[in-house]
Amino acid sequence: MVDFTGWSLPVQYSDLSLSASHLHTRQHASIFDVSHMLQTKIHGKDRVEFMEKLVVADVAALNEGQGTLSLLTNENGGIIDDLIVTNAAEGYLYVVSNAACAEKDLAHIQGTAAECRAKGLDVSVEIMESGLIALQGPDMLKALQPGMTFDLTSLPFMNSVMATVFGVKECRVTRCGYTGEDGVEISIPSAMASHVATRLLESTEAPVKLAGLGARDSLRLEAGLCLYGNDIDAETTPIEGTLAWTIGKRRRQEANFPGAKIILDQLKAKPSKKRVGFLSKGPPARGAMPIFDESGEKQIGLVTSGCPSPSLKANVAMGYVELPHAKNGTPVKFQVRKKLVDATVSKMPFVPAKYFTGK
Amino acid sequence: MSNIPSELRYLRSHEWVRLEEDGTVTIGITDHAQESLGDVVFVELPEPSTVLGAGDEAGAVESVKAASEIYAPLTGEIVEINGTLEDAPETVNSDPYNDGWFFKMKLKDDGELGDLLDAEAYAEFVESEA
Numbered sequence: 506m507v508d509f510t511g512w513s514l515p516v517q518y519s520d521l522s523l524s525a526s527h528l529h530t531r532q533h534a535s536i537f538d539v540s541h542m543l544q545t546k547i548h549g550k551d552r553v554e555f556m557e558k559l560v561v562a563d564v565a566a567l568n569e570g571q572g573t574l575s576l577l578t579n580e581n582g583g584i585i586d587d588l589i590v591t592n593a594a595e596g597y598l599y600v601v602s603n604a605a606c607a608e609k610d611l612a613h614i615q616g617t618a619a620e621c622r623a624k625g626l627d628v629s630v631e632i633m634e635s636g637l638i639a640l641q642g643p644d645m646l647k648a649l650q651p652g653m654t655f656d657l658t659s660l661p662f663m664n665s666v667m668a669t670v671f672g673v674k675e676c677r678v679t680r681c682g683y684t685g686e687d688g689v690e691i692s693i694p695s696a697m698a699s700h701v702a703t704r705l706l707e708s709t710e711a712p713v714k715l716a717g718l719g720a721r722d723s724l725r726l727e728a729g730l731c732l733y734g735n736d737i738d739a740e741t742t743p744i745e746g747t748l749a750w751t752i753g754k755r756r757r758q759e760a761n762f763p764g765a766k767i768i769l770d771q772l773k774a775k776p777s778k779k780r781v782g783f784l785s786k787g788p789p790a791r792g793a794m795p796i797f798d799e800s801g802e803k804q805i806g807l808v809t810s811g812c813p814s815p816s817l818k819a820n821v822a823m824g825y826v827e828l829p830h831a832k833n834g835t836p837v838k839f840q841v842r843k844k845l846v847d848a849t850v851s852k853m854p855f856v857p858a859k860y861f862t863g864k
Numbered sequence: 865m866s867n868i869p870s871e872l873r874y875l876r877s878h879e880w881v882r883l884e885e886d887g888t889v890t891i892g893i894t895d896h897a898q899e900s901l902g903d904v905v906f907v908e909l910p911e912p913s914t915v916l917g918a919g920d921e922a923g924a925v926e927s928v929k930a931a932s933e934i935y936a937p938l939t940g941e942i943v944e945i946n947g948t949l950e951d952a953p954e955t956v957n958s959d960p961y962n963d964g965w966f967f968k969m970k971l972k973d974d975g976e977l978g979d980l981l982d983a984e985a986y987a988e989f990v991e992s993e994a
Contacts, residue, residue, distance in 0.1 A: 516929065517902070523928045524903045719902075721927050740992050789926055813905040813928050842924060843909070 507718065510605045512541040515717040517817065521663070524815040525724055526720040529815060530684055534642030535716035537683075542637055543607040544692060545614070547598040549628035555621050556598055558591060559745060561762045567592035570661050572599070572679060575751055577613065583739040584746065586610050586732060589681060591633035591665045599647065599665065599677060601637070601690070603733050614804025630777055635677075636698025641688035641724075643859065649689065652704055653678070659691075660859055661863035662804030671704040673697040680861060683721060685728025687861045723812050726821055729853025731783060735792055736780060736809045737825055747780045773774070776804060779782040779831040781825050782855060785848035789813045789820035789839040796826055797838040801845045805830050808839060814855060821855045822848070866896040866990070870963055873983060874986035875937050879960070881960065881980055884968070888943055889977070892965040893925060893934065893956065896990050901927040904956040907949040910969055914942045918976060925956065937980065940971040 506513050517523050529535055547556060556564045560821055563573035568850070572591030576584050588602035589609075602610050618630050641647060650657050652671035655678070660666055665679035675694055681689035693733070695700050705713050709768045722732070737746045749772055760769055783790065788813035798805050811822030822839075832835060835850040866891065868874070873881045878897035883889045906926040916936035917923055923934045945967045948955055956964040971977070981989065 522902050527928070682871070725929055788908055788924070791931055813926065814930060815903075844908075 508580055509541065509718065510607075510851040512604060514541065516830045517717040518715045520644060523719040523723065526714065526716045526813040527723050529712075529714050530541060530642045530686060530720060532643070533712050533714070534640055534644035534648055534688075535714050535720065536705055537639040537641065537716050537721055538702070539637040539639050540688070540695070540698065541604040543602045543604060543610060544633040544635055544637060545600045545601060546631040546633060547628065548631060550628070551628050552619065555626060555628040557620065557622070557756070557762065559617055559763070560588070560590060561752040561756055561768075562590060562814060563755050564590060564592070564598070566753065566755070569665050570666055572658040572665055573751070576748060577610065578743065578762060578764045578768065579739060580764055582742040582767035584733070584737045584741055584743060585613060585739060587733050589679070591679060593665065593667070593677075605734055609644055633692070634695055635692045636695045637690060637692050638698060638702055639682050639688060639690045641682045641684040641686045641712070642714070643687060645686075645688050647711040648705050648713050651710060652701075658863075661737065662860040664705045666786070671700055671701050676701070681732055683728070684724040685730070685856055685857050685858045690745055703863050704748045704771065723815060726810055726812055727814050727816055727854065727856040728822070728858060729823070729855060731780075732810055740770055741780075741825075742776065744767050744768060745776045745778055745780060751839070775828060778825045778827055780809070781823065781831050781852035782851045783808075783811075783821065783837070783839075783848045784851040785820045785839060785846055787820075787846050788844070790822040790824075790839045790841060790846070790848065795840045796824055796831060797840065797845060799838065801838045806836065816856050823853065825851070825859060866894065866899055867961070867984050867989050868894065868896070868983045868990075870925065870983040872961070873980035873982065875980060876936070876989055877935050879937050881937050881977070883977060887974075888968045888970050889938065890968050891937060892960055892966050894986070895960050898957050898960045898964070901925060901932060902929050903927055905952045907953045907956060907966065909945040909949065910942045910944055912942050916940065916969075918943065934966060936969070938969065938976045938992050939973065940969040943970050944968040
């Protein structure tokens, strides 16, 4: 168990090693208890206008039940947090953001809400007390569908529905996750969260196991997904973070999200550094290790996350390098302790995503 | 409960030390250490004939979870390293006290051996860390 911003969380469960738990998720399905994440509802008829004052996404374009990954940005174009914003059919926005950022996110979101209300906008923020469990892996459907009358084949990636799950009413099931696998996150009235988790673990249709923070980290790295605080932070922009795709087209034209000028200028002029992936052999790269050019003489960047990949039997990492070195296939060197280790700039995800697009 | 053989000596940094008949010592990491590291994927060992002081960094063990430094438990010269670990680092997990050894040292002063923990003291230390 480790202390994770005040929450006591398991790195791994005793029945499986970290690699075994990782591979179990890729081959079957695992449950991650992510109840520590901040879940909020944004109410009011001006909720979309309000949300667009905070994030880069085209929230107005989200269909009923549709969600998107987005970014809270600051006036300097830095990233305050990454989050999922869903246009709930029940008439509010459902927002999930990082536990490590909960305090600052809330201060920022509630502060902006108060300013908006002072200007006459109709918006309010409700902090949810629900549990949140992620069920991830190819067996998700087999394990979850028997507990639902709602047909999950009609719920594509990044869509969300309110449904009854194993008899528990008012569960929000969202087809998303942090592993690159098909999967869902289920927001459950907190008193019933363990009931749903237990029913999934008891599934006779699929071998569902519990997984901890360790596997969560290696799975998201293989999937090329950022960990806030490591791979993106208030000092990196969406452009440097290779997250320009999260900025809606209309939002670019209107240029009215926080830090828009800096971010859009950078999009046009190209940033000086960029987040890329790396593959290497031998000793794995870890966060904060220096990256050198091929000659080993000039430092060109820093690793932000890295680990041995249980799926690939090679090491995967991500980090920032100066733009001329960011091209796929560029040879670079990592400084691991006192030695320089060969690495190559590589496309992400390292393991192909298996999101269910409904096709 | 992890395996702590009574005939070995231990360090608080979770290395074990075995005095061989030829007077050299063999060094590895304990069952408890391999268990908490998880699947070992890479072991970095010192170059043979390197001279190290007690407590000097001698290499590292890498698992999916983390990298952990290995320290020279005593002062002396590295006389042999376990080449098997290059291709089969997982041996550290499967057989930490035998085939999963790290390196052998020729000690400068055998007397330093007396500074190490015996099995009972190491078991107590592991318990106190839990």
